[in-house]
Amino acid sequence: MTDVQFLKPLRYRSIFISDTHLGFRGARAEELLEFLRSVECDTLYLVGDIIDIWEMRRRGLHWPDSHNAVIQDVLARARGGTKVIYIPGNHDELMREYAGMTIEGVSIQLRHIHTCANGKRLLILHGDEFDTVVQCSPFIAMLGGRMYGWLIRANHWTNRIRQALGRPYWSLAAHLKHRVKNAMQYIANYEQALIREAREAEVDGLVCGHIHHAELREVEGIRYCNDGDWVESCTALVESHAGELELLRWNEMRDAVMNRADERSDNRAA
Numbered sequence: 355m356t357d358v359q360f361l362k363p364l365r366y367r368s369i370f371i372s373d374t375h376l377g378f379r380g381a382r383a384e385e386l387l388e389f390l391r392s393v394e395c396d397t398l399y400l401v402g403d404i405i406d407i408w409e410m411r412r413r414g415l416h417w418p419d420s421h422n423a424v425i426q427d428v429l430a431r432a433r434g435g436t437k438v439i440y441i442p443g444n445h446d447e448l449m450r451e452y453a454g455m456t457i458e459g460v461s462i463q464l465r466h467i468h469t470c471a472n473g474k475r476l477l478i479l480h481g482d483e484f485d486t487v488v489q490c491s492p493f494i495a496m497l498g499g500r501m502y503g504w505l506i507r508a509n510h511w512t513n514r515i516r517q518a519l520g521r522p523y524w525s526l527a528a529h530l531k532h533r534v535k536n537a538m539q540y541i542a543n544y545e546q547a548l549i550r551e552a553r554e555a556e557v558d559g560l561v562c563g564h565i566h567h568a569e570l571r572e573v574e575g576i577r578y579c580n581d582g583d584w585v586e587s588c589t590a591l592v593e594s595h596a597g598e599l600e601l602l603r604w605n606e607m608r609d610a611v612m613n614r615a616d617e618r619s620d621n622r623a624a
Contacts, residue, residue, distance in 0.1 A: 364393045367386030367471055368593040372401035372480065372563025373583035375445065376421040378409040386584045388428045389604045395592075398428065398436055399468070400460075401581060426595035432459030439466055443480035443564060453483070461566045465483025467557065472597030477551070481562035482541070483545040495562060541567050549576045562569040570601040 375381045393403040432438040442449035465479040559577025568582030568589040582589030588604040
């Protein structure tokens with residue numbers, strides 16, 4: 355944690371994270387834990403696919419200490435007065451059976467309306483119900499999940515080599531998404547479906563996850579916010595105490611801090 359001490363504490367009114375996929379071997383739990391230990395907030399939103407029950411059913415239990423530490427951090431926040439709202443996704447859909455309940459201080463809801471400090475209202479939902487592949491063909495969705503798992507494992511070894519060469523993290527899956535026309539059209543269709551839902555809900559914007567594609571932009575008068583994931587991009591959406599929204603890319607922030615720490619060390623040595 356010494357490399358990120360200069361960031362502590364980052365204080366926000368609200369933090370939104372999703373698609374951590376704890377229980378999946380490709381989950382970036384160490385980076386997520388590092389992020390959580392560097393921030394404070396009044397409200398923490400868990401926007402689905404937090405625990406990957408799909409993956410654990412298919413490949414067996416995978417639950418290292420870092421995954422458990424993330425859960426313990428969230429529960430400690432709930433006990434300490436942070437408002438924690440958990441909106442299950444399709445990979446942890448079993449938790450939807452507990453919608454309306456509060457467990458260990460964590461409120462479980464299917465969707466939620468968040469009011470920002472500036473009065474803007476945001477619809478919070480995971481978003482899988484607007485994914486035609488998940489809804490129309492669960493088998494294809496499961497097959498796609500397996501192929502994604504292969505990509506992430508290939509990505510792991512690619513980045514081990516890059517790390518040894520002193521190169522920064524690079525996401526193979528994200529690279530392919532941006533290069534394949536059908537993938538980009540799928541993302542665009544998904545965004546449009548959610549924007550229509552936000553307009554029907556008469557809100558100013560929405561926060562979602564699901565497709566592992568972080569985005570923050572205005573579309574036809576609606577603020578579209580996808581908080582990304584903690585498998586590829588290590589991103590989170592945050593709200594300042596003034597109500598301003600920002601997309602944080604943790605690895606970029608961490609690299610900047612490490613570079614700053616190196617510069618300070620060099621200055622001291624000089």
